[in-house]
Amino acid sequence: MTNTQQVPAVSRLFETARLGNLELSSRLVMAPLTRNRAGADGVPGELMATHYAQRASAGLIIAEATTPNAVGRTYPHTPGIHESTQISGWRRVTDAVRAASGSRMFLQLQHGGRVGHPDTSGHIQLAPSVVRFPEALHTPSGLQSAVAPREMTVRDIRSTIADFATAARNAVEAGFDGVEVHSANGHLLHQFLAKNTNRRTDGWGGPVEGRIRFTTEVVQAVAEAIGPDRVGVRISPGLGVNSIEEGDTEDIYRALLPALARIGPACLHLIHADPDSAPFAEIRKAWPGTLMANPVLSREEVAADGGKRKGERLLAEGADLIALGRGFLANPDLVERLRTGAPLNDIRPEFLMHVHGAEGYNDYPSLDRP
Template sequence: MTQTPQSPAASRLFEPARLGGLELPNRLVMAPLTRNRAGADGVPGELMATHYAQRASAGLIIAEGTTPNAVGQTYPHIPGIHTPAQIAGWRRVTDAVRAAGGRMFLQLQHGGRVGHPDTSGHVPLAPSAVRFPEPLQTPAGPREAVMPRVMTEEDIRDTVADFARAARNAVEAGFAGVEVHSANGHLLHQFLAGNTNLRTDGWGGSIEQRIRFPVEVVWAVAEAVGPERVGVRISPGAHVNGVREDDTERLYPALAAALADLRPVYLHQVHADPDLPLFAELRKAWPGTLIANPRLSHEDLAADAGLRQGERLLAEGADLVALGRGFLANPDLVERLRTGAPLNRIRPEFLMHVSGPEGYNDYPVLARAQAA
């Protein structure tokens, strides 16, 4: 007998879910997306408040990577959460999202060696003296990366404390919680990866010692704001920003098991692939909520593959599904996927290192698109 195809509206992606103390209206998460729209001082402005409020129908918004201290800044116009003005700026954003019915976490991101003195005013810190392999964007344009300063024991302790302070600042700014960024070649990932962590002390070498810094950061953040307000993002096997791992299959189950003891509310896997054994291993090692972010190309987005891959990830054990570029180009992505409506095409020329509302706040919602 021929079965009737399931309509998009019947997908589990549109079922409500619970995340700690939050009730989510659906299982679609807006992934953190760096867009360089903060002020030169890292203060979020009205552009950012509008952008996130437009996307408040997501089950959860995870706001873009935000620096916990000045030395952790990656690129120009990246927001921070370590000054009173930055806290006040984010408060305007969270107020706008809350007024639109949304829920929001803030990603805490320290760039480590992904930074430049011309941008932050500081020589970047890193686990080891391994230079970033490519030019970095600065206020004056692309510049060759500088050799980072190797973190001392005092630097490590200070950075852990800065993450905890940033988490408290985020809660003060109105966020429901924070995501600790341990992915995509930034500082915590640099401690995990063998080609960027060459240390021979207690913070490098074995898997147990390479995971120590991310685990201590998560512990300090959970102590500061409560584990129910803390998530962690990882990117197993991702060769991003020059990091390389040679023991991914052993590294991440060990990290997940160590983090599980701290009881953060979720683990967020970038480019999750249910066809790879690691996805099942992480699901086995992680007792809490698992957010899966599928790998999607621009062509996939146009074909609504986010819906199909999201359903597959839920079927294989994920609890929530994070989409990035889909939300970037479609403020009303949830409704478009629910109704099977076509998706807006991304304008890649406006993704990063630009300013203004174009390619940021001017993507049409369904009513405007249909009228056009």
Template sequence: MTQTQHAPAASRLFEPARLGSLDLPNRLVMAPLTRNRAGADGVPGELMATYYAQRASAGLIIAEASTPNAVGQSYPHIPGIHTPAQIAGWRRVTEAVRAAGGGGMFLQLQHGGRVGHPETSGQVPLAPSAVRFPERLHTPGGLRDGVVPRAMTAEDIRTTVADFASAARGAVEAGFAGVEVHSANGHLLHQFLARNTNRRTDEWGGSALNRIRFPVEVVRAVAEAIGPERVGVRISPGRDVNGIEEGDTEDIYPALVKALADLAPVYLHQVHADPDQPAYAQIRRDWPGTLIANPALSREEVAADGGKRRGERLLSEGADLVALGRGFLANPDFVERLRTGAPLGEVRPEFLMHVHGAEGYTDYPALGAHERHTGRLSD
């Protein structure tokens, strides 16, 4: 190296980090990604164990959305965490990840709420209010129109809170370091937050403080069941996915973040985190603990560098960890590829969801020895 040449600055993405009692080898988080590869009974099998073990180099893996009860199932072949067989299946996954050298692994707990169908779960979906899901849904019999859910009674709410706590205990039994409570992307907890899906007039509806009550009750119960140091929470301020219209985002999230901070979960995970938007800066100011930032990436950004530059900027703007999704799909050794500048594989979108088998799932190749050494494809 000549006097005028300088070694590139080391990226903070590859620095070790601490999350509660976990020592993470890097700051890259594999975001939860629904892939529909569980059995029809929601039991993770060997294929899922292989998939996650291939990606064990992530600093933290947040395993895909898993239902805490039967009625919460949103799509066919998504995993659950409410039966002994499902817990045993997930235990095979966590053991495979540890055997591959991974460590930190959380399980996302997701109840679909109105994002569900009787052909899938065998039950009429539950939701804050009887407001039909406005889109079509994949079911075992094909695409179906959304149905009008049953508005949850106070007893339904108490039962669902207890089911989340039970699922969290099952996740720890299965070998997970903790769980992520999914309060984002238009699913049940997010439905309680949004005005267009929560039309209740009782203590769980109306004002922002009332609408945050159910998510806070769930997080409190889960933290009491397994300890707050094992609990994370995912939020998506202002996101309109799955027909959600929050209506007063600027009021909901300051109240929610403050209430969650009082419960001291180990992290908050923000979807579509953008340092150019005021919401991100406010959440970083209000949240006293670890913040995981999940940026929204264009296809061009994913192809160019997998989100590395966006991730580095988020770290410089106060995030503690960065969650990326698509890069991990097509690159089982995504961390190594980002570290060395090696080419990134491309996702085959036709195999992302609502399909089964290894194709487009566990058959993406890892780098060869030459590529790992040089950061270039071999001839």
């Protein structure tokens, strides 16, 4: 008798993949997630080393938003990569991850721009223009209204670009395989792109060609510092996070993507990717290299499968890697749970941000650790 039972196809999420010169164990990426567990001085400690080591089965981990200089700090207890103690702290994290499984790690470099407060950073915030952030901000003394930022001079722009390049070199010294430049979610680079936060009339403002200049110059400097194959870039077209209003989204990214492609970074990371949307198809068509897609997910989709089904659809539509955030929050072994169909842990939202202990951070159970 012939056995006609078909073996289910293995999901493409679990295929090996390449990113620049790196081989990844799967196409599943742990997205960068701000958790406010660094020290008050921005130094990563044992809590963070444990947290990332628990999640080391991801094909790639992109460690949380980390500032390249002091003035760019957004919230209390977010990490930096501009002091020797911070470099040493991150080295403990990357060592712990490699000891756990050898997973690859990138570090996200983020400057908050107007999203920050002097009580947190010790400085008046820098931004493309004097446009106050309209929302309340977490500070060491509680929620406060933002203060008006100082418009960046040409000297500020040049020194900030240099700080990004130095931070990239520091990240490699700390054991990271590369970095992701954060040009999304309403932070400094995105503020240069958007009309409502960039009112400059010099070469870094005005028409689209001026507004994309800061992002491209940062990415160019980082690529020259550590090599383009070690660099990713994160974008969020049309996403109004942190009160950003791009104004001419299609024009921005029609100009930005070819400019970035000429630099040749290893990856473009697209937030809120939707396999049914025209923007995703357009970006896939326009981007010649590796495309990492972070799917837009409802709460129900996260609870049901952590984003597995949406990730598989994005791969079918041309994405190369899938970045998941909330699924990794509550499931240290998310890759194995998705592979086997095991149930997922519920997220405890009260412990996501602006708290500082192991609870809701390192104490989520894994399949072999109740």
